[in-house]
Amino acid sequence: MSKSILIADDAPIIRLMLKDIITPLGYQIVAEAANGEEAIQKYKEFKPDLVTMDIIMPIKNGIEALSEILKLNPKAKVLMISAIDQKEYLTKAIKIGATDYIVKPFEEAKVQIAIKKALGDHKL
């Protein structure tokens, strides 16, 4: 069974792009979330192998969602998607236990490797 991924981002355009980037890797996108709260709900429902998490989102932001998800599953893998100037948030995410992060605007190839690495599928 291919590994499952949940995409959380409030901008539809970015969700679309990520989908296009991830699908060729052979992973299955099991759900999308447009805000932090939804991300938590979808995580509970689908228990994906990886979450890509935007930081600035309505209702609950990515940091809050990350921390809730790690409460549900301390081994959850969450890849933060951050703007370059969100260092404070990013630091928080790292301290809480994010698996990795990538910086927007991103390059397709880079994102693909980052996702594979996060899922342990890219050996050095």
Next chain:
Amino acid sequence: MTENNNSSNNNKLISENDRREMLADFLIDCEVLLKTLNDKLLICEKTICSKGLLADEDVDSMFRAAHSIKGAASFIGLDNIVKLTHEMENILQKIKIKQLVLDENIFNVLFKAFDKLDALFTRTKETSFDDGDIEKEVKDILNVLELKNSNSNTTDNNEKYIQQYYVETIQNIDDFNNQLLNYEKNKDNKNVIDNLFRITHTIKGSSGLLKIHDAHKVSHSMENILNYARTTGKILDNLYISALFAAIDIIKDIATSAYYKKPLTSNIAKIIEELEKLNLIIDDNTNSVDISNDIVEKRIAELTSENKDIVKISLQLEGNLELKGMKGMLLQEKLSRIHEIFLMTPTIEMLDKKDFKNDFTIIFLCNAHTKENDKASVEEIKNLLNIDGVTSIQIEKNNNLNQPYSQQQQQTQHNQIEISTIKVDSNKIDTLLNLSGELVILRAKFSQLLFRLKEEHLKSKELVNIIDDLKNKNIKSFDHSKLDGLDKKFDFKNITQIINTFDETTSSLGKMASEIQTGVMQTRMIPIEGIFNRFKRTVRDISHELNKKIELVTKGEETELDKKIIDSLGEPLTHMIRNAADHGIEDRETRIAAGKPEQGTIYLSASHKGNSICIEVADDGKGIDHQKVFKSAISKGVISEEKAQMMSKEDILNLIFLPGFSTANKVTGISGRGVGMDVVKTMINSVNGIVEINTEVGSGTSFLLKIPLTLAIIQALNVVVGAEVYSIPIESVVEIIKVHPFDIYSVDGNETVKLREHALSLIELYKVIHTKKPIDINKKIDVKSIVVITDGQKQVGLVIDDLIGKDEMVIKSLSEHFGHVKGITGASILGDGRIALILDPLNIIKEI
């Protein structure tokens, strides 16, 4: 966006075709978002007008909207929109975290920026590019942010903490100066660098918290330098030390200006630039593999000598990685969850600062055992650290690690003794001190009451005797049963016992009261060390400045005195030490020619003398030539020639304390002292202290300051003049003499007596404080009691009527209604409830 877009050109995410499609999506999204921005801002304006409040979620939605536009625009490459929304985000963020209050100006700026955004959208719709001039809008926003920065340095709730910040920072700065001076002397001491780093870190932390950005920036740059020295064990040369001294001075300026709300005059940009330049040199050094390896090897040697099982992990990372420090932090964080990390190099800060052109390596040394005490598996570590940006991972275990270093440096285990201290607002202590003073007065009242009670008791004893007599005499017409009843009611023995207990209680109350008083006074006492240490820095600076070799020798740093007095000593002592270094100590050639050691010495010592403290500032310089002082004083018109002729050597020397003399001295370039000596005298006098001067031409000068231990309680001589009691501070009292009226002469209309071959002017108190002249018929024939008082230079005889004795007096300041009463500094309450006015001998002496 279509499905076939992922075969887009190499690294660029999107092709022209895709871009056009995305643009269409983007514009639809943005129209909605822009509407949100405008709507929410209008709502904000309304709610602020009507309620004066701001709904957080409105600002939040605006922030998110701006953020979303920015995010999408950055993908499509609409740079102007990105730039504009980025600034909007900044301003909204500040509003969100309440650093910025929405006012009319900000509303206007934001609305205008939204309009510009709209224009950019339209432009993009038409030409698919967002060109347009956004400079004005961006500038407006930056102005708002800058305005906020410039006046929010210390505003709002910071106000509450700023005093504490100031006090702590000044303390830290003093510590820093001392440690740095130590370092300058002995650069091998690792602890000193650690301390310097820690102090700077503390300053940085609290400055950051209080948003005193300048101090934060400067301390940050300092920290980098110190961290470099700390982690590499490299020695900082004088270039760095001077820069650090300069920087800590700037921080002092910043803290002072923040606390006193004065504009800052120092050039912060310059010092930061200087520190950064030094940091750059460091960065170049640290990036070279040699040094990095050096640190690692050294640390490995240390750790193996401690029998630690270690793993060395070398990670190769991409040189073009963004946020390198952040990646470093992520790696460190991940690793530290499983393993104890002993070393990471380069540090996160260095990663952030350095512009790596090529791939770079991060090395971790960590405990081979996991925190759960399992042996680490190479595979696990690799999996853990294989994240975005990492191109290779190398892991070496203990036995593969070579040990090139023999263990030389024994890690000095620093067992810090914790002194538990709390910080208390000095006002609270003042209140306690006042209360304990009241307690002393109360006790005195009790003694008074007891005394009267004992008198009454004696009287009633007579009564008892009479009753006994009556009983014995057996008078027939008298009903004896009445006496018996009275006897029972009036239990004399019992009363005696009560009085005795009362006596005991009163004396233990007295003991308690004075113990409490001493205790509270003790809390106000701090060692003079802090202020002495400050001068080490002053002397260092002056000797560099004047190119003289000067050493400061301090003694008695542990001497304690009242905090208030210590605070007021700083300035006068600075003057005196500057004088000693500047005018007292000769230049090298002169010293060598005079057969003195090349290095001049300034002695600064403190010691207790009864209830006073003596502080001496002495130098082994050229001394003060009283002839020169004399000539200068006459030529500058400070004193008339005929008056000067009559003056003794001491009197002439004392001229340097006169205001105006200092400038005269400077202008003529006379080789004496005098710069600011009048200031010194005034300030020492203001804490009831006196200054004495001793000098010998060719061998040096010594100034002696005599200062009371505390301002709150004085040892005083209580005397009676007319109908009032007065207290004379004991420091000023020289002796008490009795003078026969026949021995009193009149000189220039002043009454004078001859005391041991010196003329002593007499002064009647009523002339100074303008009370009524006492009517005293016997005045002519009676022997007069005279208290000889001094201000350190002059002596004067104060005529008194009666002497009560020496006592400890709690000073109460005169209430504001009195303004400044000449000759009187305060009042105190005697045990019997009478008021004693405390005389100001220094002012009284001036009257002559």
